[in-house]
Amino acid sequence: MSRLNVSLPGLEMKNPIMPASGCFGFGREFANLYDLNILGAIMIKATTVEPRFGNPTPRVTETPGGMLNAIGLQNPGMEKVIGEELPWLSQFDVPIIANVAGKTIEDYETVAKEISKVDNVKALELNISCPNVKQGGITFGTVPEVAKEVTERVKAVSEVPVYVKLSPNVTDIKEMAKAVEAGGADGITLINTLTGMRIDLNTGKPIIANVTGGLSGPAVKPVALRMVYEVSQTVDIPIIGMGGIQSAEDVLEFYYAGASAVAVGTANFVDPFVCPNIIRDLEKLLDQYQINHITDIIGRSWA
Amino acid sequence: MVAVEKMVVTEQIEIAKNIFKLVLKGDLVVKVTAPGQFVNLKVTESLDPILPRPISIADLNKENHKMAIIYRIEGRGTELLSYKKIGDEVTIIGPLGNGFPIQDMKSGQKALIVGGGIGTPPLLELSKQLALRGVEVTHVLGFQTKEAVILQQELSEYGKTYVATEDGTEGTKGFVTDVIDQYELEFDRLYTCGPTPMLKALEAKFPEKEVYLSLEERMACGIGACYACVKETCKKDDELGYRKICSDGPVFRAGEVVL
Numbered sequence: 001m002s003r004l005n006v007s008l009p010g011l012e013m014k015n016p017i018m019p020a021s022g023c024f025g026f027g028r029e030f031a032n033l034y035d036l037n038i039l040g041a042i043m044i045k046a047t048t049v050e051p052r053f054g055n056p057t058p059r060v061t062e063t064p065g066g067m068l069n070a071i072g073l074q075n076p077g078m079e080k081v082i083g084e085e086l087p088w089l090s091q092f093d094v095p096i097i098a099n100v101a102g103k104t105i106e107d108y109e110t111v112a113k114e115i116s117k118v119d120n121v122k123a124l125e126l127n128i129s130c131p132n133v134k135q136g137g138i139t140f141g142t143v144p145e146v147a148k149e150v151t152e153r154v155k156a157v158s159e160v161p162v163y164v165k166l167s168p169n170v171t172d173i174k175e176m177a178k179a180v181e182a183g184g185a186d187g188i189t190l191i192n193t194l195t196g197m198r199i200d201l202n203t204g205k206p207i208i209a210n211v212t213g214g215l216s217g218p219a220v221k222p223v224a225l226r227m228v229y230e231v232s233q234t235v236d237i238p239i240i241g242m243g244g245i246q247s248a249e250d251v252l253e254f255y256y257a258g259a260s261a262v263a264v265g266t267a268n269f270v271d272p273f274v275c276p277n278i279i280r281d282l283e284k285l286l287d288q289y290q291i292n293h294i295t296d297i298i299g300r301s302w303a
Numbered sequence: 304m305v306a307v308e309k310m311v312v313t314e315q316i317e318i319a320k321n322i323f324k325l326v327l328k329g330d331l332v333v334k335v336t337a338p339g340q341f342v343n344l345k346v347t348e349s350l351d352p353i354l355p356r357p358i359s360i361a362d363l364n365k366e367n368h369k370m371a372i373i374y375r376i377e378g379r380g381t382e383l384l385s386y387k388k389i390g391d392e393v394t395i396i397g398p399l400g401n402g403f404p405i406q407d408m409k410s411g412q413k414a415l416i417v418g419g420g421i422g423t424p425p426l427l428e429l430s431k432q433l434a435l436r437g438v439e440v441t442h443v444l445g446f447q448t449k450e451a452v453i454l455q456q457e458l459s460e461y462g463k464t465y466v467a468t469e470d471g472t473e474g475t476k477g478f479v480t481d482v483i484d485q486y487e488l489e490f491d492r493l494y495t496c497g498p499t500p501m502l503k504a505l506e507a508k509f510p511e512k513e514v515y516l517s518l519e520e521r522m523a524c525g526i527g528a529c530y531a532c533v534k535e536t537c538k539k540d541d542e543l544g545y546r547k548i549c550s551d552g553p554v555f556r557a558g559e560v561v562l
Contacts, residue, residue, distance in 0.1 A: 022529075029527045029550065033305055045530075053535070053544060058521045060531040064351035067523060074530045076543070217353050269524040270345070270353060272396065273307055 003286055003293045004279075006040065006261050008238050009186035010123040010161035011095050013040035013261065016294060017251070017279050020242050020265035021046055021099035021125060021165075022071065026085040027092075030268070034276050036092045043189075043263055044085065046101040046127050049110050051077035055132060056209040061198045066219030066244075067266055068196050070132040070210035073101055078111050086118045095122035097163065103136040105150055113157040123160050126151065126185075129167030129192035131214045141167040141192075144179035151183030161186035163240065166231075168194050168223055177231040188231060189240040189263065191224045217266040218244040225257045232258025232299055246274060248281035255294065256301040305399060305526060306331050309392040313369060315385070319453050321376045322421065323385050324361070331395055332368045335360060337402025338429035339496075339517055339554050342372070343525040345394035346383040355396055356380045357522045357549070359496075361424035361454075362431075373424035373453065399525045400553045403429050403494050403515055410437030415490035416458075417479050417505060418444045419497020423454050425517060426496055434461040441465075441490070443482045445501060449473040480504050499562055506557040514557035518548050525549045534560035 004015035018041040019030070026044050027036055036042065054074030061068050075081065081098075089096055098115045102108045112124055128147055130137035140150050147164070155162050164180040166173060168191040177188055193214025198207045206212070224243025232239050241259030245251060246267035254262045267274040282294070291297055310329035318324050331342075343355035362371035376382050387393060402425075408414060414433050418426045423444055430440050440462035446452050449472035458464045465482045466474030475482050479501060482488070495505055496517035505514060520532035527550030534546050537558055546552060546560050 025528045025530070029524075033526075051544070054530065054533065057531070057533065059533075060354075060521050060523050060529070062352045062354055065353060067354055069523070069529070069531065071530045074533065074545075218350050266353070266523075269529055270355065271307060272305065272524065272526055272528075 004282060006295060008240070008260055011041055011097070013095065014038070015040040015279055015282070016261035017275055017282070018043055018097070018261065018263050019268055019275055020263035021127070023265040023268045026081070027089055030272060033272050036094055038276055038279055039094050040261065041095045041097055041122070042089065043097045043099055043125055044081070044089070045075050046073045046099040046130065047075050047078055047081045047111055047115060048073060048101050049078050049107050051075065051080065058207060058209055061207040061213070063196070063198060063215065063219060066215050066217035067269070068198060068208060068213035068215050069193070070208045070213035072132050072210065073130055073137070078114060082115060082118055086120060090120045096120045097123045097125050099125045099127050099165070100154070101127040101130060101136060105153055107136065108150055108154050109157050112154045112162070116159040121160060123186070124154065124158055124162045125189055126154055126162055126164045129165050131167065131169060131193060131195045131212065132210055138167050138169065141176070142170050144175050147176055148179040148183035151180045151185050155184040163187040163189050165192055166190040167192045168220075168227060173227045174230055174234045177235045181235045181237055185237060187238045187240065188235065189242065190231065191220065191227055191243045194220055194223065216244070218246060220244050221250065225253060228254060228257040228259050229301065233302055246270070248278050248285045251278060251282060252285060252289065252297065255297045256299070258299040258302065260295070260298055304334060305397060306334060307394065307396050310395045312387050312389055312391045312393060314389065315387055318373065320450050322373065322453055323376070324371055324373050325384065325387065326369055326371045327393060327395065328367070328369050329395065330368060331397060332363065332370045333365055335363055335370070335398045338405065338432050339402030339425045340398040340400050341425075341525070341553060342395050342397030343399060344372070344384065346380045348394070352380045354523055355525065356384065357399070357519070357525050359425035359517070360398070361427050363428050375421045396525060400549055401551070403517070403554050405429070405432055405436065408433060408436060408438045408492065411439065412491045413439045413441070413489060415483070415488055415493045416440055416442045417493060417495040417497070418442065418454070419479065419501040420446055420451065422497030422517070426494065427454055427457055429494055430458055430461040441488055443467070443479045443488065445479040445497065446473070478504070480508060503562050506562065509557070515554055516557055516562075517554045518552055518560070520548045522549050537561055
């Protein structure tokens, strides 16, 4: 009997570890390195109605313990993702969470309606938190009423459960969580990146061509944990936690904070084998802390 | 097949001002398939900097499981790398990317190899392998000044080697293109790596010839997953519209991507 299997709306998972959207492409690069069947789920790269090239380069830079990115939702567009990437991913026995983005609410509806019909797409992740695009993205994720409306309208057309990915760039994350729950969200994923910047001393200009980028990596983990802790005690829907996870210990910390599953992002760029390594280490860690099943510890840190 | 391996430092020497040659030993070396491939190096096991550094493979010795990389101190990452001592371990992800195409070059054909500054190192292994195939190699290397000249002697072992410096302190005063004109150098194929203005000049100078360019860009993963290092394609009707330098490149035929 597995001690790592997890059931969430739409998702029957062997374990609670999944690569985060935007950090795993559509899986092809990593399939050359290891068997993707070991993953709990895969959150694919954000998909928009139209193909997008993304932002000019440089698109990444660093800060101690973290990286800044402004990729700009580069993706081949809905038609290609549905016609090529998802069928290719169907060779793996792994539920796919499709990250959906757009410039308008109608864009979100269009992608959600079509992509949720694909067999291996078991849930949607509504991206209302990308800080690196001029239209859409985070503009839907900072005002509770707007976030609620997008959620409602996507829920109305989606054939699978809808998770909403929240931005940490808000005054009160609890209000955002309550709004999307009221809008019918089946779950919440958090956190997306924190908006930041770096400046090149030689040129005196921002290093990232887009000026600002999203901060991710271990540097944001305490912020992510605090938000998982707050949100999980505010809403009744499950949370997939993410933000700087790079070890099995980090996974336990997110569970204690109140997460029901976790996603691994930036760490995939630092060590492409990080997901299999975490899955391997997690069971040993349960022994060390005398935990019978991973779900037993959700929210253990709550007062 | 990409591997992650802790390789051992067997040599670290400063070959020019702020330019170092680092020799690493490990099994990963046997997986290298072409000159011009690169590796991603974790310069520290701590989190600052968090991302690995992409650096090209300059020299390969599969029998001894050794490879050399040559890098210039540009920032914190490469500075930390320069502190590595013999016996230290360095975590390496690689080999990455597609190297220079050489299989179709035949004995007696002429290759012109053009290096600019710190772009020169991957051309060393390239030249070695071309020479082994009996290809007649000629090198043109461009640097800012005499102090920055690297690999002139090493490359001379495989073929005639010309140097240009911008300030004229070594070789021809001017650019690599001036050397090519001055000596009326001819070739069946041109391979190059160096600063973008140099690559652009070579691309413009030889529109009808076979020219292969090795590019660089800030990267995160190095395996094609993060989409940090994309370049637009020159053909507007290209199905993708872009190429990833790390996994589609870093070597491209001139005219494939917008420099």
